[in-house]
Amino acid sequence: MTTNSSLISIQRSTDTKKKPPQDQLGFGIYYTDHMFVMDYSVGQGWHDPRIIPYQPLVLDPAAKVFHYGQTIFEGLKAYKTADDRIQLFRPRDNFQRMNRSNDRMSVPELDIDMAMAALEQLIAVDREWIPSLEGTSLYIRPFVIATQPTLGVAPSEHYQFIIIMSPVGAYYPEGINPVKIHVESDYVRAVPGGSGEAKTAGNYASALKSQQAAKEQGYTQVLWLDGKQHKYIEEVGSMNVFFKIGGTVYTPALTGSILHGITRDSVIRLLKHWGIPVEERMLAIDELYEAGRNGTLEEAFGTGTAAVISPIGEMNWNGEKLIIGEGKTGQLSKSVYDTLTGIQTGAVADPFGWTQQV
Numbered sequence: 208m209t210t211n212s213s214l215i216s217i218q219r220s221t222d223t224k225k226k227p228p229q230d231q232l233g234f235g236i237y238y239t240d241h242m243f244v245m246d247y248s249v250g251q252g253w254h255d256p257r258i259i260p261y262q263p264l265v266l267d268p269a270a271k272v273f274h275y276g277q278t279i280f281e282g283l284k285a286y287k288t289a290d291d292r293i294q295l296f297r298p299r300d301n302f303q304r305m306n307r308s309n310d311r312m313s314v315p316e317l318d319i320d321m322a323m324a325a326l327e328q329l330i331a332v333d334r335e336w337i338p339s340l341e342g343t344s345l346y347i348r349p350f351v352i353a354t355q356p357t358l359g360v361a362p363s364e365h366y367q368f369i370i371i372m373s374p375v376g377a378y379y380p381e382g383i384n385p386v387k388i389h390v391e392s393d394y395v396r397a398v399p400g401g402s403g404e405a406k407t408a409g410n411y412a413s414a415l416k417s418q419q420a421a422k423e424q425g426y427t428q429v430l431w432l433d434g435k436q437h438k439y440i441e442e443v444g445s446m447n448v449f450f451k452i453g454g455t456v457y458t459p460a461l462t463g464s465i466l467h468g469i470t471r472d473s474v475i476r477l478l479k480h481w482g483i484p485v486e487e488r489m490l491a492i493d494e495l496y497e498a499g500r501n502g503t504l505e506e507a508f509g510t511g512t513a514a515v516i517s518p519i520g521e522m523n524w525n526g527e528k529l530i531i532g533e534g535k536t537g538q539l540s541k542s543v544y545d546t547l548t549g550i551q552t553g554a555v556a557d558p559f560g561w562t563q564q565v
């Protein structure tokens with residue numbers, strides 16, 4: 208399946224917005240002047256690719272996305288280098304993952320070359336929106352929604368693929384300081400064979416109740432355990448997790464209910480490149496707590512596009528608190544953060560070929 212990228216039409220905004228101060232961006236609050244939209248209809252495929260001024264969508268209230276949640280999203284970032292170049296980080300991997308999620312949710316596949324062309328042109332139109340202050344970037348949110356206005360439960364025959372962009376700072380209010388994580392014991396995020404590894408809205412909606420409860424107790428996020436035995440560590444929802452125990456770094460294996468994090472994969476490759484042992488395996492929560500009690504748990508951190516590298520300073524599982532690394536950012540978390548953000552912003556050499564100039 209191919210779509211002709213030279214057919215992307217561009218309608219420029221005549222009413223450009225004032226850019227927010229770069230030290231007050233937060234996450235996902237401000238949006239650039241333009242967006243990319245492309246339609247899909249059964250029989251016609253993806254068609255009418257266009258860049259238009261950022262604007263509300265007009266959808267029929269019966270559109271399937273509102274009723275049956277047939278929708279997928281992605282998240283990636285564009286960075287400004289010190290010498291004013293623009294870099295993306297592993298963008299094709301995001302569109303590949305999007306197609307994997309699409310497949311799970313019966314959404315038609317995207318042509319990755321077309322999606323890349325759309326993204327590059329949109330960034331070129333809104334390039335002035337990429338912030339340059341340390342710790343900031345342009346967060347890119349591609350998503351697909353099912354637009355057919357019929358209430359029968361069946362895959363939609365019409366979709367829109369949309370890309371919006373938002374200048375952002377840190378995802379968590381803690382910035383790069385350690386976050387506190389509440390381990391969820393009652394609810395589960397995903398089960399084997401479910402949609403846990405797809406980036407689809409329902410996974411996030413069903414997590415909100417626990418997240419809210421955790422927040423009320425002073426925790427930033429929820430750590431999910433496996434849906435079958437409530438025993439093995441899975442992910443946080445906005446990030447994958449890593450634990451340094453006795454010199455080895457452990458991260459939960461991708462068992463089908465965990466997101467295939469691109470930052471996760473990058474960190475594994477970076478650690479191996481540094482000669483640090485990394486094991487992807489099922490890790491029981493009581494094994495982690497035991498390591499915490501006997502002093503071999505050295506560091507913990509989360510990884511994600513939005514979260515970047517986020518040190519975990521405290522966990523709470525069934526009321527038992529675990530303070531990790533005295534609640535401070537560990538040496539390894541800091542090195543991974545500095546190297547990864549250095550590669551992303553062009554300050555550090557990229558021996559892996561992860562960055563792509565646009």
Ligand code: COI
Pocket residue numbers: 281282283444445446511512513514
């Ligand atoms: C990302 O890191 O891009 C994510 O998708 C996490 C998000 C839910 C904020």
